[in-house]
Amino acid sequence: MQDLTQDLSQDLSQDLSQDGAQNAAQEAARQAHQPNIDAGRRRFLTAGALLVSFTLLPRPRDAFGQTVTTEAGTFTATAPKLPGSLKTTPALDAWIRIDTAGKVTVCTGKAELGTGISTAFMQLAAEQLDLEPQAITLITADTGETPNEGYTAGSHSVADSGTAIFNAAAQVRTLLLQTAAAQLQVDASTLATQGGQIIAPDGRRLSYGDAVRGTNLHRNAQPGVALKPPAQFDVVGHSLRRVDIPGKVTGGESYIQDMRPAGMVHARVVRPPAYGATLASVDTARIERLPGVLKVVRDGNYLAVVAGDEWQAIVAMRELMAAARWHAGPPLPDPSTIHETLIRLPAQEIKVADQSGQTAPAVHTLDVRYSKPYMTHGSIGPSCALARFDHGSMTVWSHTQGVFPLRAGLAEMLSLPKAQVRCIHVEGSGCYGHNAADDVAADAALIARAMPGRTVRVQLMREQEHTWEPFGPAMTTHASASLDANGTIVDWRYELWSNTHNNRIDNAGRLLPAQLLAQPFTPAPPKPIPMPEGGGDRNSIPLYRVPNLQVQSHFLPDMPIRVSAMRSLGAHMNIFAIESLMDELALVAQADPVEFRLKHLDDPRARDVIELAAQRFGWQKRAPAAGQSSRAGASPAGGESRGVGFAFAKYKNLMAYCAIAMEIAVDRDTGRVDIERVVAAIDCGQIVNPDGVRNQVEGGILQTTSWTLYEQTTFDTRCITSYDWSTYPIMRFSSVPKRVEVHLIDRPGLPFLGVGEASQGPAAAVLANAIADATGARIRDLPLAGARLKAALA
Incomplete structure (x- = not known):
């Protein structure tokens, strides 16, 4: 027992020392929020028990702040030998948390976009922990709760996050078994797990909640930990009803468009009539007197209106549109010759492949061209976001595909530290890539800053969604x-x-509202996504x-x-x-x-x-x-x-x-x-x-x-x-x-x-x-x- 306690303590000490002074300070702040240990419990610890302090919150890691380099959201790995997203966030309790009541919470930095990953993640964790999937609470894509996994894109969710959860759950089960074996004084290999219980050969049982009291989950994952053999799978490989479907087919509150927190106010924005148009003048006095209008927000070319209910906001938006006068922007290219225009533009040349070999002579050659037009995401529900600004901190609810990159962009736009901006993913009705979700999140944040203490809901109109979203390239x-x-x-x-x-949120300038401000932000220059992922x-x-x-x-x-x-x-x-x-x-x-x-x-x-x-x-x-x-x-x-x-x-x-x-x-x-x-x-x-x-x-x-x-x-x-x-x-x-x-x-x-x-x-x-x-x-x-x-x- 003393050896095991010493090993766990050494592992924790090594983790803290490796993270350096920054994480040591974060660790001290974390401990300051934990309840005090009473004298009796302290005497129990000094007697050589297995209890080691651990956190039920994910430890912030350097990867949270790293620059995203690909559309799929992969970034520099800190532990390259680990599988999946454990490379970037190796702490086990960033993925799997178990409280002393036995409640199991699984965290993922990926967002549910209607692809069913929530169900798959619950299955993966349940398989390795020998639980029913319904016994697991899943938290997805929240900068205050989950690992940073960049963007949910490129079919990476199960491959990266699922692999991390699968392996983390297996390691957590192993740790629980080791603790139970010490407490029950049996060999760990003789123990079985079922339904959140650890079962000894003689029938004695220990719950996961009991076992976790003496288990250090605040430690880094290790490579090479054995997974349950596929032949023993009870959950993985079997069809489980999607957990996100019932609310969607019964009219339940399933999407961000459905959110209606108490005291919420409604906002609508006015976009310029075309690319590059600038606001010449607008008389807001009449709009401010309309029924229910609480505020008109103007900042450079940015216009929005806030009202007590949604219809009042729409009416005021229409009046604000009619009152605004705009200078025209530069013309767009002729659509009939757009492909010729694109070919003539200056290009950065990238040799993707170049190989040669000995072959028989060619006798037939085909030489052809193919093309595709610009394409609209066509999200069924126009993009929507909610935001609240309280005591200098901003909380944004968004159907963004990347809560951490969005947080960084919003923090820059608002001149706030990232620690004072929290982004929480809520599924949206329609996605399919980088649509207007990030833009409307920026709208909500800007308007909420002007309405402190109120939750502001912003939803785009259909024509705004269709004309201002970032399109799929021709x-x-x-x-x-x-x-x-x-x-x-x-x-x-x-x-x-x-x-x-990939014009995702590398900086505040990639957010459309930030480009319209009196002091506008400039978009980061576009960069190609390196192969083999590619753009x-x-x-x-x-x-x-x-x-x-x-x-x-x-x-x-x-x-x-x-x-x-x-x-x-x-x-x-x-x-x-x-x-x-x-x-x-x-x-x-x-x-x-x-x-x-x-x-x-x-x-x-x-x-x-x-x-x-x-x-x-x-x-x-x-x-x-x-x-x-x-x-x-x-x-x-x-x-x-x-x-x-x-x-x-x-x-x-x-x-x-x-x-x-x-x-x-x-x-x-x-x-x-x-x-x-x-x-x-x-x-x-x-x-x-x-x-x-x-x-x-x-x-x-x-x-x-x-x-x-x-x-x-x-x-x-x-x-x-x-x-x-x-x-x-x-x-x-x-x-x-x-x-x-x-x-x-x-x-x-x-x-x-x-x-x-x-x-x-x-x-x-x-x-x-x-x-x-x-x-x-x-x-x-x-x-x-x-x-x-x-x-x-x-």
């Missing part, structure tokens, strides 16, 4: 590939032009065997339209282009598209998903003559044509493998595309919640179908013109695929690969390939359906 790609006489790819050259896909160049390197390969990214720092991250970043466009080209090459080689892919793939897991999708779809081999569609379609005069398509990708060439087969019907008279059935196969490593994986693949297919067939942000030389659902159409229920199947390949014991964005790229390409198969028309510019398809058929 992209242009140029691909050239050659085949030898045997139909084997011998040369592949690919280049892409794109603005940044615009994400998934620009084909996974296929290509002996001669050149990939060049033309990174465009100048942004004629405000842009940032949209789900899957450049992977959507690059996989669309690569997989379209693979079908075009298969046609030239007179090869079946599935067999052509398999011919160029060495990765056995890639081959497995392709073969599974083809098998479950009932893919029939097709090898058309060069220049001919592989299916007979309808006559050129009109009618309906049917076709099938296939596409595959490994997301980022790092994460989940996904293959999709699709059958469609095309109305040649109208350009309408009906999706008859979709069959997908996914390999995301160890599966935590099978139903959750299917949710994400299905959702990605539906969302990307909407992107690929219909969606396009429109603008003229003055402003954004796609300001509502009539000017920015998305997929309607009548156009949803009639049947979607998702087949899973589970890899027990292998790393979690992340699945949230795995289907985005393949779902875009499979549509293009199916349309080409049905009609013989190869469309290389998004969106595919409607007028563009009808024109191609004509």
